[in-house]
Amino acid sequence: MRRKMNKVLNQSGVIPYRERNGRIEILLITTRDRQTWVIPKGGIVNGMTPPASAAKEAWEEAGVIGQVDVNELGTYKYRKRGKIYRVKMYLLPVEIVSNSYPEASTRYRRWLDATLAIKLIKKSSLKRILKGFLETRLHSCASSL
Known part of the structure; x- marks a missing residue:
């Protein structure tokens, strides 16, 4: 019996x-069913770069705007409904937070201390990326003192 090759679908997301x-x-934002805390992410829109597409997702899912850092922070994979997704992650220093945005009625959002946010994230590969960001950020803050 031949195994069907799964195509990996590319997505991009941000750490706001x-x-x-x-x-x-x-x-952090919740999934649409409001069961799990996640970060804004989604499919890469045709004609858009991964960072630009991630910024679009941040607006639609979390109502936040900022200048996405174009340097990829890392990637992680996950499965959903039999499909495999690869997510390229970017940093988004938030400049504007709006109360009116496309998915405001279907998601909760919450600002959390970084260490608590890491504890609430379920995916270990995403936790690793968040921890790496936090360690780098704390190191750069300490060296600027």
Whole structure:
């Protein structure tokens, strides 16, 4: 019996963050069923770069705007409904938070201390990317003192 080759679908996402009182906070959103805390991500739109597409998802899913860092932070894979997805992750320092955005009625969002945000994320590969960001960010904050 031949095994069907699964095509990997490419997505991009952001880690929306801000600094408050010397601490890093990450904005998490829920899945549409409001069961799990996640980060904004989605399919890469034809004709858009992965960072630009990630910025679009951040607006639609979380109502946040900022200048996405074009340097890829890392990638992770996950399965959903028999499909495999590869997500390219980028940083989004949040500049604007809107209360009116496309998916406001289907998702919750919450600013959390970075260490708590990492604990609430279920996917271990995404946790690893978040921890790497936090360690790098804390190191750069400490060296600028």
